[in-house]
Amino acid sequence: MSAPILALRGVSKSFGPIDVLHDITLEVRAGEVLCLLGDNGAGKSTLIKILSGVHQPTSGTIEMDGRTVTFDTPRAAADRGIATVHQFGGTFPLMSIGRSFFVGAEPTKRWGPLRIYDRRTANEIAVKAVRDFGITRIDDGDRLVGGLSGGERQALAIARALHFGARVLILDEPTAALGVKQATHVLRIVNEAKRRGLAVIFITHQVMHAMSVGDHFTVLIRGAVAADFRKGEKTREEITDLMAGGASMASLEAEIEGYMASHEGHPPPPHA
């Protein structure tokens, strides 16, 4: 097994009085997909925001290639090759594909005494990068991002992240809100990134998605690592239970079925 590219050592994070992460230790390796699992509010997004320089840890350290690093800004993390597609973000609906792709790293060319944005180059590179991931429907970099489908947008965000020489790709729920076909497409992109030798951190609520790409699984429950295992070490049911915060899904399902049987097929009312 290769040495980890990126590692967290005993990282904790508090927002004022709220403790969100407790003593997290994890490692990601090149060519490996780490699935970060956990219930809503478990702290997954906060964890990857620390890895991508959005937040700084309250205590503990981040290591890259065995050396301690600090990411003061998202830019600092990006410069080190950590590319992140955040939950609910990453693309700009009213911007063109080319412009959106290069936000913060616009190609320019000389125009007399001035430097101007190089639209043609930007569009060409952006369209090619997205098409390389199999989204061949995109062929005009002037199209607005808002007119793309969810999967195409996700592909654009991932392609963008990879284009700038990433070594670690972090995806926060990239398959949420996607249809079956588009989710499959994103999973294929994850596999492609892995094949290219990147380390991938993949967050999802879908067990099937996690199992189809994951090599390594870390489960967070209320901000702490509750389980850490490799592919094949746990069954689908066990993973599902862990993802639900430790509650046994099977017994929960049995309870619901029992309720429905005794209430003429009606599901139980939601608890407050």
Added chain:
Amino acid sequence: MTETARMSGPAGTSGSGRLGALLRRPEAGALLGTVGMLVFFTIFGGLGFLTVASTASWMNVAAGLGIIAIPIGLLMIAGELDISVGSMVPAGSMTVAIISGHYGLPIWLGIPAALLLGVVVGLVNGILVVRTAVPSFIVTLGTLFSVAGLVLGFSVLITGTTSVAITAPDLAKAIFGSFYIQGQFQVLILWWLLATCAYIYFLHYSRYGNWVFAMGGDKVSARNAGIPTERLTIVLFVLSATSAAFVGMCQAILFNSAQVSGGQSYIFNSIIAVVVGGVLLTGGFGSVIGIFLGTVTFAVVNQGIYYTSFDRNWSSLIIGVMLLLAVLMNNTFRKMALNYTPRKGNR
């Protein structure tokens, strides 16, 4: 729409393709508005509207408004608003008039002082917005009143009146405040055109323009992409406050006097020009040419009414209806832009 786009061939070079591309641009509505208003007033104002005097009158109005409206528009594209310009115009006038008129100090001291005041108020606006996360409407509402109060207070304290006379030397007048071409066109028009070109470069051709759009589209994502969103926000606020102070300063030099009041109309007028110009109120979409055309449209309605047989009170009605029409039209065009797929049928 897709039909015409598809028929126009791969390069989209036929007439209908070009029209389609034009309609998808942010300034499409503004262009129609400008042309519509010019035609309207040519019909109802007749030859009077086409005279040099009439052209000068609307261009003079457009110049002052336009210099302020463009930075306001940039702020709006970036997802912010600045209404403090309403008191920055008189603040700029009074500063130069008090320093160089009342105290009789050199104009070359009064002019930078007026601009510096703009920079300071812009910094206050920008820093407050960035640091406190209070909506910029509220922050600049606060500075609108504060600056108005300061200007009135100091003016009465120093000069004892609310109106100060100033006589600028010839050179300053020639650059900032005089009439040219049959004594009808303000030199401010030239400043407006130059500023428009500079802003077109900034927003549409420099990389910083891309940052402005990204910020307005999704501020958090923009920051995550490495854009210095806070610094850029502050710069935009400094631009708008300084531009307003500049216009006020030029007016004082042009009219040889400055008043404490009279800037409030710039607040709504600039917002109207910007929105008619196709800028999306919630940010992320717009163009400098659109704002330019929105300004022209506003000025034409504002001044053109004098050349018709209508009572001038109707101009507010026209502007109100035009604003609503523009918003509806711009929404339609924006949807067209979003749904545009080139050569859809081929694949």
